[in-house]
Amino acid sequence: MILFRTILLFFIVITPLKADTIYNLIKIPNLEIYNINTKNELRYLYATKPFRLGFNVKKNINCYNSDKKILDEKYKIIKKNLDRYSLNFLKIIGLKYVVLCENLSITGINTAGIPNNKTRTLILDIKFNENHFERAIHHELFHIINDNYKELFDKNIWKNFNKKNFKYSKCSTCNNNWNLDLLDEGGFFTEYAKSTASEDMAEVFSHLIFYKNKVYSNDPIIEKKILFIKKNVLKIDNTFKF
């Protein structure tokens, strides 16, 4: 019995020590600080080695460290885009950490970013589709907003904006609606927007933010969606400027 207790104690006590401050904060290994002295207090971290993790399912997220030159180049673009959000807005929506890595994938499917509202973290693939890279940053940021304010961004209200016979896919990757090029017809900005209500909202938000006044559509469905996004984002922060 004493031997059993001793062995049990040995296994309880001997667990690997994670002295890594970043790991303790956001539970992502192999990261280092890129820049934490930013005006809106976003903390940019980068992968020094590949990492695997799982937010909800077991270890299904992979990302890799990047070349310093690419990292420096993409950091500037990402920062320029995220600087549009004030410290106050980021506090309200709950975003604090931005992780920069490349070839980000979830269950083997490449993705531009993975938000985690619990850890206030947004992982961004710095090598994501060059044509849509900047807009995708805002798209992913919207998922943080959406996750924290689900009651405002009601999917059922949103679905009613679409034509009656339209149905979203069961998930964002179910129907291979990958195309992010401007579609601007039938109530959707892109083909990808047809995948799920939350992806559709994120597409509207990202077009609004990235293209500002240049992308407004004559499509009445898109007009309604734009109004909905604007109205609810302003409910979160009435000082927010589109």
Place this chain on the structure above:
Amino acid sequence: MIAKIKISKSEKIILIFLIILGVFTFTSLIILKNKCLFVKNYNPNDIKFDNPENVVILNAECGNVIIELYPNISPNAVKRFKKLIKLGAYNDAAFHRVIENKLIQAGDLEFGKRENLNYGKVGTGKSGLGTIKSELDGKFKYYKGSVGLARTFELNTEDSQFFIILQNEPLFEGEYTPVGKILYGFEVLKTIKFIPKFPIVPRPDFINSFKMLN
């Protein structure tokens, strides 16, 4: 007449060896074993403080750690901290989590007290007073010697556990509720027992007493 016997070379070597052995034994037993030998113990009565009502004294094996609390930065956290100190709740609490040159954590009042230390649960215990909200808006730089309240992975779960950092931690700013900073006795903390690569210290050091200055 007794003839003077000259000491041989081998005897000289043995004598030198014995002297070295004696010195080594003395050093090992007295100097090296006494981790407090070169640690200065500050007497708070000899020091004049600007805000004595916010000064608390943590007494550990090697002496006093004098901490100034910052109620202007974290009013609720400092109120909770002072309450527990005044109740004597931290006396005999273990320094249960010690990471070399990085951090010292103590204050588990449920599973981390000397009389009922529970290695399986230490670090998860509560004070019985409930949790308090995180106070993260005040500008506070987590420099070496800063004291903050520990929490779980979630915000607003601060209770009685606190930590003292042994190096600057810029990432702690805005993450952990600060309560104060060490004024004197940082060296005492460097003597707190730790085991490399172990998150929880087996047979840890304890807080002897934790009191308000006044």
